[in-house]
Amino acid sequence: MSARFSRRRLLGAGLGVGAGMAIGTLKGSPADATGPAGGSGSTVAITGTTVIDPAGDKPLRDVTVVVRGDRIAAVGTAREVHVPADAEVVDGRGKFVIPGLTDSHVHGSGQEQIDLPLFLANGVTTVRDMNGQAFLYQWRDRIAAGTLRGPRYTVASSILDGSPALLAGAGAPYVEVANAQQARAAVRAAVAGGADFIKVYVRLSPEAYYAIADESRRLGVAFVGHTPDAIPLAEASAAGQRSFEHLFTGWFDTSSAETEIRRRLATIRSGDFNSYFNRTHPLEVLAARTFDPARARKVFRGLAADGSHQVPTLVQHRVFDLPESTTSDSDRLRYLPAATRTSWQDQLEQVYLAGRTAKDAAEHRELFRARLHWLGAAHRAGVPILAGTDTGTPYIYPGFSLHDELRNLVAAGFTRMQALRAATRTPARFLGLRDAGTVRRNAIADLVVLDADPLADIRNTQRVHAVVVRGELISAERREDMLSDVEAAAASGTLAARVAGCACTPVLQAA
Numbered sequence: 001m002s003a004r005f006s007r008r009r010l011l012g013a014g015l016g017v018g019a020g021m022a023i024g025t026l027k028g029s030p031a032d033a034t035g036p037a038g039g040s041g042s043t044v045a046i047t048g049t050t051v052i053d054p055a056g057d058k059p060l061r062d063v064t065v066v067v068r069g070d071r072i073a074a075v076g077t078a079r080e081v082h083v084p085a086d087a088e089v090v091d092g093r094g095k096f097v098i099p100g101l102t103d104s105h106v107h108g109s110g111q112e113q114i115d116l117p118l119f120l121a122n123g124v125t126t127v128r129d130m131n132g133q134a135f136l137y138q139w140r141d142r143i144a145a146g147t148l149r150g151p152r153y154t155v156a157s158s159i160l161d162g163s164p165a166l167l168a169g170a171g172a173p174y175v176e177v178a179n180a181q182q183a184r185a186a187v188r189a190a191v192a193g194g195a196d197f198i199k200v201y202v203r204l205s206p207e208a209y210y211a212i213a214d215e216s217r218r219l220g221v222a223f224v225g226h227t228p229d230a231i232p233l234a235e236a237s238a239a240g241q242r243s244f245e246h247l248f249t250g251w252f253d254t255s256s257a258e259t260e261i262r263r264r265l266a267t268i269r270s271g272d273f274n275s276y277f278n279r280t281h282p283l284e285v286l287a288a289r290t291f292d293p294a295r296a297r298k299v300f301r302g303l304a305a306d307g308s309h310q311v312p313t314l315v316q317h318r319v320f321d322l323p324e325s326t327t328s329d330s331d332r333l334r335y336l337p338a339a340t341r342t343s344w345q346d347q348l349e350q351v352y353l354a355g356r357t358a359k360d361a362a363e364h365r366e367l368f369r370a371r372l373h374w375l376g377a378a379h380r381a382g383v384p385i386l387a388g389t390d391t392g393t394p395y396i397y398p399g400f401s402l403h404d405e406l407r408n409l410v411a412a413g414f415t416r417m418q419a420l421r422a423a424t425r426t427p428a429r430f431l432g433l434r435d436a437g438t439v440r441r442n443a444i445a446d447l448v449v450l451d452a453d454p455l456a457d458i459r460n461t462q463r464v465h466a467v468v469v470r471g472e473l474i475s476a477e478r479r480e481d482m483l484s485d486v487e488a489a490a491a492s493g494t495l496a497a498r499v500a501g502c503a504c505t506p507v508l509q510a511a
C-alpha cells in the first residue's frame with residue numbers, strides 16, 4: 001500500500017499520539033496520581049538553591065523546592081515557602097536543581113542491578129527503550145508499580161524489519177514483515193503484547209512501511225525508529241513517523257547527490273549487519289561532502305512542520321567514528337561485568353576497527369564533524385531534537401553517556417539551556433508527560449541536584465549531588481551506596497552478559 005495521507009490528517013494524528021504516546025505508557029504516567037513512586041507519602045525540601053527550569057527562562061535564585069508524594073508541592077523564596085517539619089532536607093545552597101533527565105534511546109542489558117541504578121545515580125529518571133523484550137515490559141511495569149526502583153520506562157515493540165531482515169544473525173530480536181498484511185498483523189501483535197510504540201527498521205519495503213504507518217495511526221500508537229533505506233527521511237516524516245534514530249541516513253535527503261546515493265543504496269538489499277555499514281560508508285561520505293543548504297532548508301522546514309523528532313545518538317556515532325575516544329571514560333568500566341567489558345573490547349577490535357585503513361579512519365573523523373554540522377543546521381531550522389545514547393552498544397554507559405550526549409549537542413551549536421531541554425522538556429512533551437521535564441508546582445517530582453552550574457559549563461551536569469525520582473530522595477550518601485552496589489554486582493561474576501537488544505552498530509556474530 002502506498003497511500004499517502006494529507007498533511008492535515010497527519011498533523012492531527014501526530015498530535016493525538018504525542019499527547020499520549022499511546023496505550024501502555026499511561027500505566028506509568030504521572031497522570032496516575034495514585035501511582036507508586038517509592039517516595040509517596042514522604043516530603044523532601046531542597047532549600048536555598050538555584051532552580052534551572054528548561055520550561056522557563058531565567059534561573060530562580062535562592063529558592064526552596066518542596067516535594068510531597070510524587071509531586072512538586074512548592075517552589076519559592078524562604079518567605080513564600082514553608083519547609084514542613086517532617087521533610088528530609090537537602091541544603092541546596094551553592095547547588096543547582098534541574099528536572100530529571102530523559103535518555104530517549106536505550107537498550108536494556110537485562111541486568112537490573114546494573115542498568116537501573118546507573119541511570120538513577122546519573123539523574124536519568126525516564127528512558128525510552130528501543131527494542132521491546134519481555135524483561136523490559138516487566139521492568140516497566142514493576143517500576144510503575146513501585147516494586148522495582150528505576151527510571152520510568154517506555155518500551156518499543158520488537159524491531160519490525162523487512163525481508164531479508166538486516167538483523168538476521170546479528171543476535172538482536174526482531175520481527176520480519178514482508179508485506180502489508182504481515183506489517184499490520186505485527187503492529188496489532190506488538191500493541192497487544194504491551195509495546196508502548198512501534199519501532200521500524202532499515203529494510204522495510206514501502207508497502208510494509210506505509211501499512212505500519214496506517215495501522216499504527218488506526219490503533220493510536222506512535223511509530224518511530226530508523227529511516228528505512230527505501231524511504232526518504234522527508235517522506236517518512238510526512239507519513240507520521242515520530243522520531244528518527246541516529247544520524248546516518250537523514251543526510252541523504254539533504255545531499256545534492258541524492259539521486260546517485262539512492263540508486264546505490266537500492267543495490268544494498270542483502271548482506272549482513274556488519275557488511276551493511278561498510279557498504280553504506282562511502283554513501284555517507286558522499287552525502288556529507290555534498291550537503292546542500294538549499295535542500296536542507298526545505299527538508300528541515302518539513303520536519304519542523306511535521307513535528308517529527310531527531311534522536312542523533314552522537315555518543316554512539318562517536319564510538320564508531322572515533323574509536324580511540326573510548327579510552328577517556330575507562331573509569332566507568334568498573335560498573336560493568338567482565339563479560340560485558342570483554343564483549344565491548346572484542347567488538348571494537350574485531351568489528352569496528354577491523355580492516356579500517358588510514359583513509360577510512362580519516363573519513364570517519366570527517367563524518368563525525370559533518371554529523372555535528374548537520375545536526376546544528378537542523379536544530380537552527382527548528383527541528384526538534386531528543387538526547388539519546390544507544391546504551392547496550394559498546395562503550396555506551398547507562399546514565400553516564402547521556403551527559404556526554406549533552407556535551408555533543410553543545411558542540412553541535414546548542415546553547416547549554418537548549419541541550420538541557422533536549423533531555424528534559426522536549427522528551428516530556430514527546431512522551432505526552434505534560435507535567436514532567438519542568439521544575440514547577442504540581443509537576444512530577446523528578447529532579448537532579450547538581451554541585452555546579454550547567455549553564456556555565458554543560459559538563460557540570462555530571463556533578464550530580466542528589467536525585468529525586470517520583471518524589472523519592474536519593475541523597476548524596478545513598479547515591480554513593482548505589483554506585484558501590486553496582487560495582488560489587490559487576491565484580492561478583494554472577495551476571496551473565498546478554499546480547500544487546502539493539503544492533504544499531506555492527507555486532508559480533510554469535511560464534
Ligand SMILES: [Zn+2]
Binds near residue numbers: 105106130502504
Ligand atoms: Zn539503538
Ligand SMILES: [Zn+2]
Binds near residue numbers: 226245502504
Ligand atoms: Zn538503532
